[in-house]
Amino acid sequence: MISFELSEEQQIVRSTMAEFGKTVLAPQARRLDTDSCIDDGVLAELWSTEIIQAQAEAVEEEAGSRSPVTNAIILEELGAADATLALAMASTMGFVQAIADQGSAEQRARLLGGFAGETFQAAAVAMMEPRFGFDVSRFQTKADKAGDDYIVRGVKAMVPLASRCSHFLVVAEADGAADAFIVPLDAAGVTVVEPKGALGLRALEMAEVAFDSVRVPSSMRLGEGNGADVQRIIDSARVGISSILAGLSRGVMEYVIPYTKERIVHGAPLAQKQAIAFNIADMHIDVEAMRWLNWRAAWALEARQPATRTAQLAYTYAGQQAMRIADDGLQAFGGHGFVKAHPLELWYRNARSLSVLEGAAGV
Amino acid sequence: MDFTLSDDHKALRDSAHVFLDKEVDLGPLLKPGATVADVDYAGLWKKIVDMGWPGMVVPEVYGGLGLDYVDLIMVVGEMGRTLAPAPLFGALAGVWSVLAAGSEAQKTQLLGGVVGGNLSLALAIADADGGYEAPGRGVSAEAAPGGYRLTGSKSFVVDAASADKIIVAAVLDGERRYFVVDRTASGLEVELVAWRDITREVATVRLDKVPAELLSGSAEDAWPFVRDRLYLVLAAESAAGAHAALDQAVEYAKQRVAFGRPIGAFQAIKHQLAEIAGQGECANVAVQYAAWALSEGDPRASLAVAMAQSYNSEAYRDATHRNIQVFGAIGFTWEMKNHLFYKRARCNAELLGAPASQREQVIQILEREAA
Numbered sequence: 001m002i003s004f005e006l007s008e009e010q011q012i013v014r015s016t017m018a019e020f021g022k023t024v025l026a027p028q029a030r031r032l033d034t035d036s037c038i039d040d041g042v043l044a045e046l047w048s049t050e051i052i053q054a055q056a057e058a059v060e061e062e063a064g065s066r067s068p069v070t071n072a073i074i075l076e077e078l079g080a081a082d083a084t085l086a087l088a089m090a091s092t093m094g095f096v097q098a099i100a101d102q103g104s105a106e107q108r109a110r111l112l113g114g115f116a117g118e119t120f121q122a123a124a125v126a127m128m129e130p131r132f133g134f135d136v137s138r139f140q141t142k143a144d145k146a147g148d149d150y151i152v153r154g155v156k157a158m159v160p161l162a163s164r165c166s167h168f169l170v171v172a173e174a175d176g177a178a179d180a181f182i183v184p185l186d187a188a189g190v191t192v193v194e195p196k197g198a199l200g201l202r203a204l205e206m207a208e209v210a211f212d213s214v215r216v217p218s219s220m221r222l223g224e225g226n227g228a229d230v231q232r233i234i235d236s237a238r239v240g241i242s243s244i245l246a247g248l249s250r251g252v253m254e255y256v257i258p259y260t261k262e263r264i265v266h267g268a269p270l271a272q273k274q275a276i277a278f279n280i281a282d283m284h285i286d287v288e289a290m291r292w293l294n295w296r297a298a299w300a301l302e303a304r305q306p307a308t309r310t311a312q313l314a315y316t317y318a319g320q321q322a323m324r325i326a327d328d329g330l331q332a333f334g335g336h337g338f339v340k341a342h343p344l345e346l347w348y349r350n351a352r353s354l355s356v357l358e359g360a361a362g363v
Numbered sequence: 364m365d366f367t368l369s370d371d372h373k374a375l376r377d378s379a380h381v382f383l384d385k386e387v388d389l390g391p392l393l394k395p396g397a398t399v400a401d402v403d404y405a406g407l408w409k410k411i412v413d414m415g416w417p418g419m420v421v422p423e424v425y426g427g428l429g430l431d432y433v434d435l436i437m438v439v440g441e442m443g444r445t446l447a448p449a450p451l452f453g454a455l456a457g458v459w460s461v462l463a464a465g466s467e468a469q470k471t472q473l474l475g476g477v478v479g480g481n482l483s484l485a486l487a488i489a490d491a492d493g494g495y496e497a498p499g500r501g502v503s504a505e506a507a508p509g510g511y512r513l514t515g516s517k518s519f520v521v522d523a524a525s526a527d528k529i530i531v532a533a534v535l536d537g538e539r540r541y542f543v544v545d546r547t548a549s550g551l552e553v554e555l556v557a558w559r560d561i562t563r564e565v566a567t568v569r570l571d572k573v574p575a576e577l578l579s580g581s582a583e584d585a586w587p588f589v590r591d592r593l594y595l596v597l598a599a600e601s602a603a604g605a606h607a608a609l610d611q612a613v614e615y616a617k618q619r620v621a622f623g624r625p626i627g628a629f630q631a632i633k634h635q636l637a638e639i640a641g642q643g644e645c646a647n648v649a650v651q652y653a654a655w656a657l658s659e660g661d662p663r664a665s666l667a668v669a670m671a672q673s674y675n676s677e678a679y680r681d682a683t684h685r686n687i688q689v690f691g692a693i694g695f696t697w698e699m700k701n702h703l704f705y706k707r708a709r710c711n712a713e714l715l716g717a718p719a720s721q722r723e724q725v726i727q728i729l730e731r732e733a734a
Contacts, residue, residue, distance in 0.1 A: 001367065003365045004651075005659075257733075278723075281722035284729060296648050299366045303367070313637075313644050316637065
């Protein structure tokens with residue numbers, strides 16, 4: 001039955017994450033961006049939310065704790081505080097969720113325990129590839145059958161926290177179709193390339209990871225004999241990123257509103273000028289639109305309904321709107337917008353990075 | 364959180380879909396100079412009355428179906444998808460006005476008439492400048508033996524020409540009150556406006572000492588109640604219309620070949636279609652959320668409907684603009700339906716105030732919440 005009410009649990013998660021984001025994460029965002037690194041203390045704070053542990057520990061019957069809708073809520077709140085840290089969380093969450101969701105019983109038993117401990121453990125879905133013209137329907141990374149094993153060859157790009165990951169879920173073409181393979185960081189032939197730096201999401205240490213004829217046993221093919229539903233992993237990733245973009249956009253709006261009330265121009269607060277006031281109304285409407293589209297896609301994932309179209313629309317839409325909102329927010333601050341005294345330039349760079357993370361959203 | 368439409372919702376939508384596909388014929392409008400007079404407004408309405416739609420939102424206590432707003436958008440969406448030329452907008456505006464401003468006796472009598480199919484209503488509230496602000500200037504009321512008399516004019520009155528009775532907002536002792544007049548009353552003149560959306564009847568109503576009955580529960584909050592619901596109606600029409608525009612454009616883009624390929628294979632076309640699809644999904648969810656909020660009496664309902672109306676107006680306008688672009692020259696010929704959708708989109712965006720006025724409301728609501 002149609003309902004737009006969050007469950008009590010989701011409301012609690014939302015307010016808890018909002019508070020955590022505002023008080024713990026947001027104040028550290030600038031420092032992390034400057035350092036281009038997330039220190040262990042911040043990662044420990046992220047881990048203390050126990051979101052990933054709960055998803056790793058959830059047994060089949062408690063699939064609710066891996067709810068894509070709840071994940072979307074969490075990532076929006078974290079995104080409102082800092083998109084980089086939200087993505088650090090989303091990246092590991094994506095790996096854990098894929099294993100929990102699609103892994104065989106043995107894979108779940110073997111791997112999920114590593115994400116239920118007391119210290120931060122990164123992992124990532126290694127999807128993107130470092131070449132012009134990459135798109136998620138054609139992978140050049142190949143997994144060729146060799147006896148009982150697969151040999152994985154290729155290079156993955158923009159892998160968050162790559163050197164800290166214990167495992168990668170490598171999406172590769174196997175026997176003409178996309179499939180996913182669980183590869184430990186320390187497997188022979190895996191090399192993490194030194195991060196080259198980026199426009200935004202700088203602290204995420206996104207790096208290329210090379211897989212040079214890495215031998216992966218069949219038991220580490222996600223889902224083992226059944227293989228993986230890679231599209232579902234892509235859909236989940238898109239909803240995750242678009243939720244972070246919705247959060248980032250909301251963060252811009254919430255930062256701009258008090259400033260425009262205080263800043264006097266031509267004898268009246270900026271907020272009383274229609275050009276600004278209407279921009280803020282548009283921001284509010286667009287953030288709501290992004291959120292509902294995200295939740296619509298997340299709900300489809302949760303209900304195991306076809307989600308690809310909505311997830312793609314949500315990601316593309318959020319990428320476009322977040323860029324406009326980040327730009328309008330920066331514009332509202334005028335000269336103050338592009339100096340580091342305010343976070344707008346940081347958010348602008350992060351929005352730009354998120355919106356092209358999967359390749360140009362416009363393509 | 365659950366986006367699942369119930370089986371009842373789907374059944375209602377599907378029956379409306381089948382019915383309107385069969386009954387709506389826009390053919391007579393696809394010729395140069397066509398006006399709303401060229402379609403059988405009254406004939407379609409009679410069949411719609413037989414379906415019971417005018418009584419959908421009338422509470423059961425007055426004999427109606429007492430359906431909620433999610434039910435309503437199932438039907439209104441189909442009306443929007445097909446551009447069904449029939450006075451449902453006016454009927455709903457009238458019903459909600461009576462619900463907001465009528466006494467129990469008036470509700471029983473007037474709404475009973477609507478449900479029974481014997482009475483169609485319209486609401487005259489906008490002034491000549493298109494403003495809806497209270498108390499309004501267009502019509503004044505004066506006490507007269509046995510009731511009141513109204514003098515003045517109201518503009519942009521949807522479905523006045525086909526109504527039996529018109530609810531008129533008039534100024535009495537400096538405040539806006541709501542009155543009922545007979546459309547055939549002496550001194551009342553309904554003049555159809557050359558409204559560009561020729562699937563909808565819009566008129567100017569002039570009154571010269573027209574006998575009127577005061578809706579005795581009239582109060583200032585009647586209009587916000589009615590307006591919020593009419594926002595939902597327009598937003599639902601717009602969301603469905605945007606989807607229709609997308610479907611038509613997609614179909615055409617698959618068939619039309621240029622430079623040896625279907626035009627849908629060119630990025631310049633398919634990106635436009637993807638844009639419409641994204642906005643269309645947002646519009647759809649916005650209207651479902653607004654309908655749910657109104658049905659639940661959620662405190663966010665006024666914000667939700669204002670956002671839906673603002674967003675969906677622009678989404679529909681963009682969708683129909685791009686739709687014509689995809690069709691190219693043939694898209695703005697009289698014999699194609701494209702221009703009808705564009706005109707509906709353009710008019711929906713202005714009928715209850717431009718999207719800017721809803722943005723103004725959004726700002727006001729947010730400021731109230733923040734205070």
